[in-house]
């Protein structure tokens with residue numbers, strides 16, 4: 001199901017938590033929304049998932065407007081939505097299978113159907129045979145698997161994930177993201193992934209919107225955003241990624257005036273030596289690495305360029321001519 005947002009606004013007093021947001025979230029994708037704490041991500045999700053009404057603007061699921069529905073229609077439309085959260089929101093007194101069965105019970109589904117469907121969902125999320133387990137005995141990753149199964153119980157078309165992996169360690173995060181991607185394909189879901197971590201965008205999303213102070217500052221495919229970020233906020237998110245990610249090796253904390261981003265085939269070409277030879281520039285590389293983004297190799301290099309400003313300028317111009325994105329530290 002496609003989701004379209006038109007000029008959404010939500011104010012709390014004088015605070016514009018969501019400020020004129022328009023987005024097209026295509027069906028059958030994992031769509032990331034990234035932003036710092038307080039950017040308005042959760043507020044936006046509450047508007048899109050019909051938990052809260054916008055002050056201004058419209059929300060459409062396919063061609064149906066859903067932000068102004070009557071209570072009865074709202075209940076009907078909300079069946080199309082599954083949600084998972086950072087803190088899992090499970091019933092700790094119920095077993096895994098009873099948690100998964102819960103949404104089907106409130107829809108008064110047939111007992112035998114519920115039993116079958118619960119077993120099916122447990123195996124879908126990799127918890128076959130663990131249905132009787134008490135929630136308190138499960139690990140964080142296993143709890144999130146139960147929460148995913150519960151969210152999918154009534155066959156939604158949209159899955160909202162609000163910081164779904166923020167409480168998990170990196171390895172478990174990767175496993176849960178892989179599961180969400182797999183389920184997205186299997187069930188033709190539209191997944192909306194809210195996060196403050198660029199790793200999550202890189203590892204799970206097809207497209208991403210960057211939210212800052214209630215505004216969308218940038219939107220595009222994940223490989224476009226990673227290879228040529230435009231807004232300062234996006235660059236900031238990416239720089240936190242390059243210093244922590246293990247595939248980027250930093251030799252020195254000092255220096256590194258220029259950040260170079262190479263895309264696709266460019267990573268194979270001896271572009272640095274060509275530029276060096278043609279301009280006489282000297283590259284003092286401080287950090288470099290390759291990340292895999294959506295099946296595409298993206299190279300990144302943090303470097304100083306010498307021996308003088310004029311040469312550096314010519315080198316940067318030539319790099320840009322060759323399709324390398326160059327950012328200069330302010």
Ligand SMILES: Nc1ncnc2c1ncn2[C@@H]1O[C@H](COP(=O)(O)OP(=O)(O)OP(=O)(O)O)[C@@H](O)[C@H]1O
Nearest residue numbers: 012015017035036037038039040041042043044196
């Ligand atoms: N019910 C509310 N009443 C008043 N202010 C609110 C309410 N909900 C959110 N806000 C404010 O709106 C702004 C956006 O909050 P929101 O929870 O959407 O941010 P977020 O991007 O989800 O942040 P985080 O990453 O910390 O979860 C914040 O300044 C917050 O304090």
Ligand SMILES: [Mg+2]
Nearest residue numbers: 041042043162
């Ligand atoms: Mg939030």
